[in-house]
Amino acid sequence: MKENHVVWDDRFVKRSERNRLNNHKSGLVWLTGLSASGKSTIAHLVERELFRKGIHTYVLDGDNVRHGINSNLGFGREDRKENLRRIVELSKLLIDAGMVVLAAFISPYHEDRAYIRKQLEGDNFIEVYVKCPVEECEQRDPKGQYQKARAGIIKEYTGVSSPYEEPENPDLVLDTEKDDIETSVRHVLEILEKRNFIEL
Ligand code: ADP
Numbered sequence: 001m002k003e004n005h006v007v008w009d010d011r012f013v014k015r016s017e018r019n020r021l022n023n024h025k026s027g028l029v030w031l032t033g034l035s036a037s038g039k040s041t042i043a044h045l046v047e048r049e050l051f052r053k054g055i056h057t058y059v060l061d062g063d064n065v066r067h068g069i070n071s072n073l074g075f076g077r078e079d080r081k082e083n084l085r086r087i088v089e090l091s092k093l094l095i096d097a098g099m100v101v102l103a104a105f106i107s108p109y110h111e112d113r114a115y116i117r118k119q120l121e122g123d124n125f126i127e128v129y130v131k132c133p134v135e136e137c138e139q140r141d142p143k144g145q146y147q148k149a150r151a152g153i154i155k156e157y158t159g160v161s162s163p164y165e166e167p168e169n170p171d172l173v174l175d176t177e178k179d180d181i182e183t184s185v186r187h188v189l190e191i192l193e194k195r196n197f198i199e200l
Contacts, residue, residue, distance in 0.1 A: 018098035027124025037132035038176040039104035061104040108164040129170040134159040
């Protein structure tokens with residue numbers, strides 16, 4: 001680790017001041033689950049609903065992260081770890097800036113999710129398991145990726161050729177095989193309300 005002499009300067013506006021100005025808390029809602037389970041769809045609809053209520057919110061997902069800040073990373077074990085480390089750091093900055101961050105990432109490993117939780121320890125953090133059997137995800141296959149993974153064109157694809165370790169103790173489970181999209185969105189809004197992030 002390189003030595004650095006950067007110190008956090010608290011002459012600047014504090015998170016608590018931003019939260020007071022915004023009239024809501026900031027924090028992180030982490031959606032984990034297989035590809036095509038519905039993470040991104042649900043995150044964006046929750047974002048739209050929060051935005052409508054005047055809540056400062058932002059979705060982080062593969063599309064805006066893997067194409068930008070993490071464009072140099074692949075899908076091997078080490079790169080997946082680094083991918084998440086950067087997302088967590090990015091989330092911390094957005095939380096400090098007063099946002100309710102909705103992060104939609106497969107995040108298939110216990111170890112990585114435990115790391116995320118630990119990084120946010122004592123802070124507003126909600127782990128949401130977006131649960132859907134791989135067979136149903138494969139049927140949806142909105143980007144045709146399962147088909148490519150089955151054909152061996154995409155390697156190390158979660159659920160096909162790479163493991164997904166189910167969360168043992170998530171704050172919320174969304175069953176997207178059984179429930180429609182609107183129900184899942186409602187459940188996320190309800191837990192945000194219960195944890196006093198927002199007033200519905
Ligand atoms: P992920 O972000 O988990 O990869 P996406 O949200 O990109 O998943 O894709 C999920 C797809 O499944 C979308 O096309 C969505 O419309 C569809 N879908 C069908 N039924 C549901 C449901 N009950 N909940 C969430 N998504 C659903």
